[in-house]
Amino acid sequence: MSANDRPTGQPTAPHDSAFLKACRREPVPHTPVWFMRQAGRSLPEYRKVREGIAMLDSCMRPELVTEITMQPVRRHGVDAAIYFSDIVVPLKAIGIDLDIKPGVGPVVEQPIRTRADLARLRDLTPEDVWYVTEAIGLLTAELGATPLIGFAGAPFTLASYLVEGGPSRNHEHTKALMYGDPELWADLLDRLADITAGFLKVQIEAGASAVQLFDSWVGALAPADYRRSVMPASRKVFEAVAGYGVPRIHFGVGTGELLGLMGEAGADVVGADWRIPLDEASRRIGPGKAVQGNLDPAVLFAPTEAVRAKTGEVLQAAEGLEGHIFNLGHGVLPDTDPDALTRLVEDVHTRTAR
């Protein structure tokens, strides 16, 4: 549906959408919903268009990126699209030798662990990611009034992949560097902050209506370490894009003890996983910030009535909060039944219609 043939009362521009209103903590017609990792993963139409194309190659094809980004919007009627890419795309774009291995995740050929290695992290230019600008141009035309969320990986989570050389349960090399050589660590995170800020700027300038900074694995840290060793770099990223006036969302898994600091780093919206109820999350985040979350993605494997009950618990905990964006507490799991996601969007919309 194009902007022109929407029924009256429907938003005609992303600015008036329920999603951006909730980010700004304004009254909304219904609680907006989108899902982390909604593009790709569980959709058969995604698997079909990705057949024979490697993950990172698919991120560099504007028409394909547009199609994959649109798929969950068409199918589920979510309130926002998230740009189809990956957190390691900007690192690949500046020449880091990495790949995304199916079922594993990002793998870095030569990990970054010494001062000499830092020289491999040069600044990102818009030309490095020309395909992002092109894809977002195509997408905003097709999305009409539906907002597009741009995203990037936060310095800590990117550093974890670069230092470990791949996914890690305990982040031992990362922590060894952080505690063992604080100066090198700070310089590494500062470099990554510049690259990340550059990647977000490209997306906003091309037309993204909001950005999410994923610090997926930062919940591995205690608050004092987060404040000392991570917050300065994350803050640098948020400050670099503050002038655009687009909402800045921040999310990590298992960050119940870090929510206040993650807001303090400069986010307008803070996401929480399912381990903490949203009223308590909001109390920790403090006033003046919207909250995003937080249905356990595994709940979608339960019968419909059980999903409805758990959805009700999330909505109840969020009742009365200024600015709630409904989401899962982490990404859509690969084997999720797509119909369960469609039903969830409808359920949240109906139950919160005002």
Ligand SMILES: Cc1c2[nH]c(c1CCC(=O)O)Cc1[nH]c(c(CCC(=O)O)c1C)Cc1[nH]c(c(CCC(=O)O)c1C)Cc1[nH]c(c(C)c1CCC(=O)O)C2
């Ligand atoms: C930590 C992280 C990564 N990538 C991302 C994060 C932060 C979000 C989170 O915490 O889940 C972010 C990401 N990755 C992808 C998106 C696309 C947009 C969306 O749907 O949200 C987004 C927002 C596509 C992808 N990124 C990846 C896939 C799967 C690869 C494929 O389909 O071939 C997709 C669709 C690969 C990837 N890339 C990464 C992982 C852990 C994996 C999964 C490995 C696997 O299970 O196969 C790193």
